[in-house]
Amino acid sequence: MDAVTFGVLGPVTAERGGDPLALKGPRHRAVLARLVLARRRTVPVARLVEDLWEAPPPRAVGAVRTFVGDLRRALEPDRPPRTPARLLVTEGPGYALRAAPDAVDAWRFETAVTEADRGPTAQAPGRLRAALEEWRGPAYAEFSGAEWARGERSRLTELRLRAVERRAELLVDLGRAAEAVPDLDAHLTGHPWREEAWRLLALALYRTGRQGDALAVLRRARGRLAGHLGLDPGPRLRRLEARILAQDPELDPPGEPADAAARLWAAATEAYDRTVAAGAHARLESTVGLLRTLAVTGGGGLEAAREHRTAAIAAAEETGDAELTARVIGAYDVPANWTRSDDPERARRIVEAAERTLAALPRDATGDAARCRLLATVALESRGVRSERGPRAAAEAERIARRLDDPALLAFALNGVFMQSCTRAGLAPRRDALGAELVALGTRHGLVNHTVLGHLIRLQARSALADLTAADEQATAVDRLAARHDRPLVAVFTDWYRALRLAATGSPYDTAAAAYRSAATRLDGAGMPGLERGLLPLALLGLRLAHGRPADVDPGADWGPYRPWAEPFALLADGRTAEARTALAALTQPPPDLLYEALCCAEAALALRLGDRAALERTHERLLPASGELAGAGSGLLTFGPVDDWLAAIRRAPASGGSA
8 A cells, every 4th residue: 555645734634645635623633733743743732732622622532542543533544443653652651653755745846955965066956845745735725724734824924934935046046047946036026125135136146147127126125125115125135236246257157168068058048038928830840959969968967858848748748739739749858767757747747748748639640740749758767656557658659659660769768668677577588689679770870879779778687687797798889989979978877887786796705895885986977866865874775785794774864765665774773663663564665776686685584573474474475577587786886796696595584474
């Protein structure tokens, strides 16, 4: 069953699998909100009574218990009678909500804001934008008058306002000042007393060549502050005004881009601006061509390409021309090697646009190539999502491409097939065949990017199959291609492969761990957050388990999407066995990506420590098709050791044992 998620950045909600749960009346919601606010700590019943009623009725304690019982039935409808609750638990004198760290929108928002400044600067605006999209309205919206919510509402609101301003500051510093202007305008409409926002808006306008508008903004700020608060602007606003009037060279935008990626960014942005202004269909398509070239440079180029791509798709849809929109969406045939999306929300919007366009295209043979590209896009952008649509779209795109006998179209379609080739364990031979076909196809027809992709797919597949000699050959071949054709992202994967090789061939623990840490430095600024987040701690966890060492999980590390598999180890280390059992029981099937087997092994390791027979049987069944492989090595990045070792350990486990 899907895990329950909670929302407090707006009206208080609880959902399972995207479906809202019935929370009954306002006091039920107040109890839930109060427990979320406590952040997994126990709230005594007496405190709940105080918070729920100004003048508590005689049977207030009984009413609270009734509310809790109703909430438990909504949150865990399948819990057998008289068994302990796993999510809303009784503890000491009260209750606690044991939600996972990523199960509450406010907690995810705070984590994302904190992490945005720790990663590569070029990626920080995107991370902050995604964090701000968590907000659906004022925090704890229906409890604005509640004393217990006042401090938390104020704290979250201030954090949100700072995140808006921090994102704008980063965009201005990165030479993307024009992108900051609309958000700052909207921000100041609702919060006109924030001097930092006025300063950033004026600076952004100045850096986009709008000196007069920048000075007008500063005059507006002065009028607002003086007219409503009786205050003069602060020193930072006054200094900025003086520097604008003096045309201080230090206020100019960052210097001209020196590298190819930055030059392409500038060209793409200019082309897109012209397209929107002129509504020129041809230029819209050419903009996507520029973005496609920009994407393969990696780093900021890849992030910029992703961001401008969605804008180009939106502009195409606004024309109402389905065939144009199909060409714009399908022209972005950038090979994808990693089976988890870097930006799931953006990917979802692209899939929705592709599906709308598919429905609008005329159903005749003239549109088959466009239909194929849209289907391949759906398959690519649905990666890492467990649904029937992705594999079906990939299979249909492949059928069309083979019938049309178009090499470039087939290469794009096969990339979609690869992205949907991780639905279960043991599919490495299938991926190896896909990689071999892509290498042959790309070599024969001069499709360099897809030739590179084919070699990387084969490197991953041969690693999974424990054929490291063949994987070495693929690594050598793809490094040569990357050097010849300037594909810097390739080194990210081959460096990680060489660390994996050390881990898989019995190198000392410290040697392999150092290699993983060195490879992780390649991820800084690579423009692939879906690959970067959580990868190093997961690799080190697999290395420790494969060496028979304690899991030694650091709960403060950035585990990214792998936190649900890491947190139970931390709970065990703290002696919180019951909570570890609960967390193990709450684990869902790993997503369909190249780390499927690795996460199955992490779950098996937990089940072995807890003696959870049901979890052991589940992981044994999932891992069995991959017998003979190296767990996780299909990623080409890390390994949890031979799958057969895990299967044997599961079979040796005692037949009886605890069950979560």
